[in-house]
Amino acid sequence: MELQKKLNTSIYNLTKRNVLKVSKIIWPQDFHNLIYDYHVDLSIDSFKTTGRGTATNADKALQIAFAEAYERLIILENNIPSSNGCAVFTDILTAQEKALCELQERDFFLLNYHGGFLKSFRCFDLEEPFDRFHRKENISCRIFQNDLANKVFSLCFLQLESMCFIGMGLHISKYQAALTSHIEAFRQLLYFKNRRISTPTTIDQFSQIKKYSYNEHGNLLFDPKFSDFFKNFIFQFSGKWVYEDTSSTTSFVEYKSHVLKDIPLVFVRASNPNMLDLYRGFPDIDKIYKRLKISSSLLNSINTFPHPIR
Numbered sequence: 001m002e003l004q005k006k007l008n009t010s011i012y013n014l015t016k017r018n019v020l021k022v023s024k025i026i027w028p029q030d031f032h033n034l035i036y037d038y039h040v041d042l043s044i045d046s047f048k049t050t051g052r053g054t055a056t057n058a059d060k061a062l063q064i065a066f067a068e069a070y071e072r073l074i075i076l077e078n079n080i081p082s083s084n085g086c087a088v089f090t091d092i093l094t095a096q097e098k099a100l101c102e103l104q105e106r107d108f109f110l111l112n113y114h115g116g117f118l119k120s121f122r123c124f125d126l127e128e129p130f131d132r133f134h135r136k137e138n139i140s141c142r143i144f145q146n147d148l149a150n151k152v153f154s155l156c157f158l159q160l161e162s163m164c165f166i167g168m169g170l171h172i173s174k175y176q177a178a179l180t181s182h183i184e185a186f187r188q189l190l191y192f193k194n195r196r197i198s199t200p201t202t203i204d205q206f207s208q209i210k211k212y213s214y215n216e217h218g219n220l221l222f223d224p225k226f227s228d229f230f231k232n233f234i235f236q237f238s239g240k241w242v243y244e245d246t247s248s249t250t251s252f253v254e255y256k257s258h259v260l261k262d263i264p265l266v267f268v269r270a271s272n273p274n275m276l277d278l279y280r281g282f283p284d285i286d287k288i289y290k291r292l293k294i295s296s297s298l299l300n301s302i303n304t305f306p307h308p309i310r
Contacts, residue, residue, distance in 0.1 A: 099270035116239035156181035218310025246274035
């Protein structure tokens with residue numbers, strides 16, 4: 001609790017110095033006093049980053065938003081190529097656990113996406129006010145869960161008209177995993193719904209892109225043909241592979257900020273050569289094949305389409 005208080009003090013002091021700007025994002029009235037959502041802009045020296053935090057507690061939501069901006073600052077300062085496996089927290093052990101969770105979450109999704117979703121997935125339903133809001137706004141919501149290394153992996157699929165969004169969560173609690181995955185997908189839905197921006201990217205267009213970003217990956221779900229393929233792919237539950245937990249081979253490196261010191265947060269980057277990273281562009285089929293550990297007779301069953309994670 002003492003570290004949390006210090007973090008709140010740091011956030012307050014940075015806002016007073018105009019280094020940090022905080023804005024509150026208003027969710028629909030159905031979620032009043034249930035979901036808190038903040039966006040922050042962090043600007044110091046020549047570095048500018050942003051962060052977003054959503055939680056059922058206002059202080060926690062703001063801390064998450066600042067932590068994300070601080071994480072991105074350290075990534076820029078240290079020329080870290082991507083945020084894969086990066087996490088910050090007030091203590092190093094929790095930061096390491098969160099960094100590992102991100103690697104596991106993405107690795108497990110990619111294995112299911114490219115190798116076929118395992119039959120052991122089960123459905124999970126969020127109760128009110130989520131279900132009521134989905135019905136009122138004509139939003140289709142499906143949440144799938146599976147056990148993953150003593151935790152619960154959750155995948156949320158939301159659809160509104162031609163717009164589709166997915167979110168992921170990994171937690172020891174089924175409900176928290178589902179809530180995290182839903183919030184991740186729902187934040188995207190609100191953003192695009194309010195701005196009416198939903199430019200689809202077809203596979204043909206995707207193949208012509210010279211420098212890929214995760215936005216192009218997410219825009220694949222705005223193409224009705226791709227979103228139909230993805231939905232059918234999930235619902236088939238046809239994976240023939242067996243998940244192998246390789247978390248014991250994970251290594252951790254701690255990085256620090258040189259321009260923003262005395263912040264009570266620890267930055268950790270996790271890496272694991274045996275896990276699949278969230279790639280940009282088209283997948284490395286050989287790497288996926290080796291990770292799936294399936295027989296050569298099933299090689300043609302691997303899904304070679306790029307992932308749709310934004």
